[in-house]
Amino acid sequence: MPGKRLGEQTIVFEHPPTILGAATVVGKKEGEGPLRATFDLRSDDTTFGESTWEKAESRMQREALTRAVDKAGLSLSAIEFVFAGDLLNQCIGTTFGLRDCERPFFGIYGACSTMAEGLALCAMTVDGGYAAHAAALTSSHFCSAERQYRMPLEYGGQRTPTAQWTVTGSGAMVLSSHGAGPYITHACVGKIVDAGIKDVSNMGAAMAPAAHATLSAFFADTGFKPETFDLIVTGDLGALGADLLRDLFAQDQVALGTRYTDCGLLIYDREAQDVHAGGSGCGCGAVVLCGHILEGLRNGTWNRVLFCGTGALLSPVSTAQGESIPSVCHLVALSKTPATA
């Protein structure tokens, strides 16, 4: 496979797909945060006009996909495949959200790594010549996630300092075989990593080793160093997980430096917004990538970016059965130019 694979986990795209359009939909809290100007739709209504939070999540996905397709200058019928998933049991945010869109659909489950997983598969599909246009899509919702994973909101449980706040938001991105960039040049597909963490209020600690493993594999596979990139961003490690990731690299004598940050640290004002360790959820990485990061790639703030989606692959049942938290991190490399070297 000359030119298509490097090492064990990395794919190099021969014809790097262009990011033709992207859109974001967020809730009230996200719309009040520091990235407010980068979102396409901000809603003050947690149900987005629907009767339940789960239906709100589906509504967000429909809105994000429709807007991303519009911004790409396409009609929905031009999208040949949609790769999408979410955190809800049986991914109903996605399946009901896409019920009426009549597009060939691949359901994916990568927990909070879903946006990166979807983009990797989208890019393979476009680069491989199976589609001219494909879309990746995901969402999360604070209220639907809390009641599914933790407690009824009415219970008013206290949160520990290591806990993160699930982002209410959906992000969609349309990739194309033709266009002037920014491009997706590489993907690095994660292996499942389980460091033995059992504290479900400390997902950052559970996921940091997966981020370390995938980034390390990517650097080993490609020969790139962190300095090759202007920005390295994880999806939702939060304050604690981001510190742990720096520490893990420091043990390898690798300094990530100020080029490294986490979407969960960017999306909220942690002083003013009472989110403890920061944002989390499939929507966290997705809306920061599809808004803030894409904007920065387009306006020249950054030329090369590594987006590392991080997912905790547990369930309340696995936790009740005494299990630790396996995690995965998928990476996509974005670039203003199509150069892969």
Add this chain to the structure above:
Amino acid sequence: MPGKRLGEQTIVFEHPPTILGAATVVGKKEGEGPLRATFDLRSDDTTFGESTWEKAESRMQREALTRAVDKAGLSLSAIEFVFAGDLLNQCIGTTFGLRDCERPFFGIYGACSTMAEGLALCAMTVDGGYAAHAAALTSSHFCSAERQYRMPLEYGGQRTPTAQWTVTGSGAMVLSSHGAGPYITHACVGKIVDAGIKDVSNMGAAMAPAAHATLSAFFADTGFKPETFDLIVTGDLGALGADLLRDLFAQDQVALGTRYTDCGLLIYDREAQDVHAGGSGCGCGAVVLCGHILEGLRNGTWNRVLFCGTGALLSPVSTAQGESIPSVCHLVALSKTPATA
């Protein structure tokens, strides 16, 4: 995209991947059914030596993957990507099952269409030149599914005649860029179809319209007729859904004839085994495909087969909120020869 796409939903593989190996693991009831001789491992213990049914499901996936890789004459490290998912919340059958396998992993969610979805993505990955070997894997377990989707088993609830029996089983298949077949020649990627069915004890009726839509799209995209194939098999429509599918095609003046059947009708003896409308679950299509169907392709019983994975994309939450049951069907075409025409 010359030669890679036909019509809206169908992919034609330029270099059809070979099925290099496959394996199946099943429970007691499946091991007592008419296909007993086609399974690699039959267990009389519903927990497969583990402490819970969910852990049993993970154990089944590990066993199926390990055995499929062995039968392919490979080591696990030769598998470049694994595509896997299951029915459990957050796909924990898969994520804990693959936790220690250290392979690049794409999590997928297609409900009972998972095996076909995984094979379509595997085949794209191998045909597209991203991997020499990749694997698709899924499972279901009667006991874990009952307590998650329906009632505690101890409750002893009565089942309606339209209900199906979730197969306890896991199937894994290894695809390769080189080999003497059988081959995967085409994939047809499903759109979500919702016919408005709300009866969760009648999944066959909910999924039949999706199977009809995908098969119709495949025939329209390729110009093939049902007669091109020796066997057309759906994943788990059961008795009622299979009859509905015949009826839907009869309305189109298309006779599926005796070449059509359903894995849910093949796996159990419906007279003797008290399974009402037949088998269901991700494992149903997977173990029938990886055992019985692959054997028939290899020994010349059939030369060309359409395997149509059918999935109901609901959750107990969506049902409680009054929703109908959206469904999807993904199709892969298998052939003794690599001819795609």
